[in-house]
Amino acid sequence: MILRRKILWTVIAAIVCTLAFLPGVVRAQWALPGTLPPDEFGNILINRSSELSGVKPVAFSHYTHRQKFTCRVCHFELEFDMQVNATTITEAGNKQGRHCGSAQCHDGKAAFGHAEPHCAKCHNGDIGYGKDAYGKMKKFPRTKYGNExxxxxxxxxxxxxxxNYLTLKPPTDVAVIKPILLEAEWNMIPAAIFSHKKHAAWLDCNNCHPDIFNIKKKTTKHFAMARILKREFCGICHLTVAFPMNDCKRCHPDHPKVQE
Ligand code: HEC
Ligand code: HEC
Ligand code: HEC
Ligand code: HEC
Ligand code: HEC
Structure with missing residues (x-):
């Protein structure tokens, strides 16, 4: 019994060591995407129709907007796609109160609207737009990656x-789902941990189910790092807006436990 326990701990130690040096190995194998400066991470230029119509691309910064609205508001209620240039946003629509121009947003009351002299606050083609706001976020809790x-x-x-909502209130009677351990199929890699509670602070169930993940544990197919790094599964958010894939231990903690 004691021997078994000893073996178990040796295995655990080996796993921890593997994960500690893996990033280097993995970087060669999986090609993690390059890192952006923290004050540009999550910034995008929307240019589906802008330049074609003779105006500069629209700069959008996630770190300025997510302080005021959860992902749910824009990516569920307002139906923005989680892929740049995938949503048909038009200036006529904006002026009629859709997308950027929705009530409580850029409607000319809650925030600047769709009239001169404000056009260039959006149509400026500057991926770094928002840096002044980033400078004001010094008191925020820090990490090492992404926006830091x-x-x-x-x-x-x-x-x-x-x-968390404009008009569509999220249900409050959803049963609490315990954190899920996502165990890799190969190697002695500590499982990745997924907490519904932590994601529900930002997202709607519809942001993930049924399109990205099956609603039954252990049924999402081909769920592996190579696919995640190609913007599938966790990679839909954790490459461009939520903390990036370089932060191995935040998803694969050394001693994953189902807690809280
Ligand atoms: C104020 C609205 C707003 C909020 C809040 C918001 N987003 Fe976005 N997001 C957008 C818009 C607009 C786009 C671009 C859509 C398009 O061009 O079709 C976008 C694009 C994205 C993309 C694609 C990025 C790329 O490089 O292709 C991802 C991923 C994303 N959002 C995730 C999130 C997550 C996760 C959150 C919450 C932490 C969030 N967004 C909060 C408006 C928002
Ligand atoms: C709050 C941000 C915002 C403001 C302010 C804004 N726009 Fe836009 N506008 C957008 C977005 C987002 C799109 C979609 C861009 C794309 O897909 O390339 C867009 C699209 C456009 C287009 C593309 C063709 C069309 O009709 O949809 C034109 C032209 C345009 N805007 C002109 C203007 C002018 C002129 C102003 C000022 C009177 C203005 N916009 C103000 C966000 C804004
Ligand atoms: C956003 C969360 C997240 C981050 C960050 C993350 N992983 Fe993963 N990783 C996962 C998930 C989910 C799986 C798949 C688990 C399963 O098979 O169910 C996985 C699987 C793996 C596997 C098993 C083999 C495979 O390809 O599936 C290895 C090895 C691994 N990760 C290493 C790493 C390393 C090294 C890093 C940092 C460079 C990292 N991971 C960062 C979520 C993450
Ligand atoms: C950020 C993405 C995300 C969001 C948001 C999300 N889920 Fe999930 N959900 C997952 C993942 C990942 C799994 C595990 C899938 C697997 O193992 O194949 C899962 C599994 C489940 C399961 C099965 C759990 C089990 O133990 O078998 C249920 C039930 C579920 N989700 C319900 C919900 C509900 C209800 C909401 C909204 C309150 C929600 N989910 C929001 C990603 C999400
Ligand atoms: C639809 C977008 C989305 C998807 C898909 C998603 N996440 Fe997240 N995740 C977020 C956001 C937003 C946060 C908040 C932190 C941030 O933005 O950096 C977060 C936070 C986390 C945290 C940190 C919790 C904490 O307390 O620090 C972990 C761990 C995590 N995600 C793992 C995963 C794993 C594993 C998957 C895939 C099974 C996944 N996420 C899929 C958006 C997403």
Missing amino acids: IDWSRAIEKGVITPV
Whole structure:
């Protein structure tokens, strides 16, 4: 019995060591995407129709917007796609109160609207637009990757209290789902951990189910790092907006436990 336990701990230690040096190996094998400066991470230029219509591309910064609104508001209620240039956004629509121009957004009351002299606040073609706002976020809890801001802690500690809905209130009677351990099929890799509670602070069930993940544990097929790095599964968010894939231990903690 004692011997077995000893073997178990040796195995665990081996796993931990593997994960500690893996990033280097993995970088060669999986080609992690390059890192962006923290004040550009999550910034995008929307240019589906802009330049074709003679105006500059629209700069959009996630770190400025997510302080005030959760992902759910834009990516569920307002139906923005989680892929740049995939949504048909038009200026006529904006002016009629859709997309950017929705009530409580850029409607000319809650925030600047769709009239001169404001056009260039959006149509400026500058991927770094928003840096002044980033400079004001010094007191936010920090991490090492992405925006270098720990957004989970920021919301938990009440540093920010983003609005979670405009008109479509999320249900409050959803059963609490225990954190799920996603075990890799090969190697002695510590499982990745997925917490519904932490994601529900930002997202709607519809953001993930049924399109990205099956709603039954252990049924999502071909769920592996190579696919995640190609913008599938966790990679839909954790490459461009949520903390990036370089942060191995945040998903594969050394001693994954189903807690809380
Ligand atoms: C104020 C609205 C707003 C909020 C809040 C918001 N987004 Fe976005 N997001 C957008 C828009 C607009 C686009 C571009 C859509 C398009 O061009 O079709 C976008 C694009 C994206 C993309 C694609 C990025 C790329 O490089 O292709 C991802 C991923 C994404 N959002 C995830 C999130 C996550 C995760 C959150 C919450 C932490 C979030 N968004 C919060 C408006 C928002
Ligand atoms: C709050 C941000 C915002 C403001 C302010 C804004 N726009 Fe836009 N506009 C957009 C977005 C987003 C698109 C979609 C861009 C794309 O897909 O390339 C767009 C699209 C356009 C297009 C492309 C063709 C069309 O009709 O949809 C034109 C032209 C345009 N805007 C002109 C203007 C002008 C002129 C102003 C000022 C009077 C203005 N916009 C203000 C966000 C904004
Ligand atoms: C956003 C969360 C997340 C991050 C960050 C992350 N992983 Fe993973 N990883 C996963 C998930 C989910 C799986 C698949 C688990 C399964 O098979 O069910 C996985 C699987 C793996 C596997 C098993 C083999 C495979 O390809 O599926 C290895 C090895 C691995 N990760 C290493 C790493 C390393 C090294 C890093 C940092 C460079 C990292 N992971 C970062 C979520 C993540
Ligand atoms: C950020 C993505 C994401 C969001 C948002 C999300 N889920 Fe999930 N859900 C997952 C993943 C990943 C799994 C595991 C899938 C697998 O193992 O194949 C899962 C599994 C489940 C399961 C099965 C759990 C089990 O133990 O068998 C249920 C039930 C579920 N989700 C319900 C919900 C509900 C209800 C909501 C909204 C409150 C929600 N999910 C929001 C990603 C998400
Ligand atoms: C639809 C977008 C989306 C998907 C898909 C998604 N996440 Fe997340 N995740 C987020 C956001 C937003 C946060 C908040 C932190 C941030 O933005 O950096 C987060 C936070 C986390 C955290 C940190 C929790 C904490 O307390 O620090 C972990 C771990 C995590 N995600 C793992 C995963 C894994 C594993 C998967 C795939 C099974 C996954 N996520 C899929 C958006 C997503």
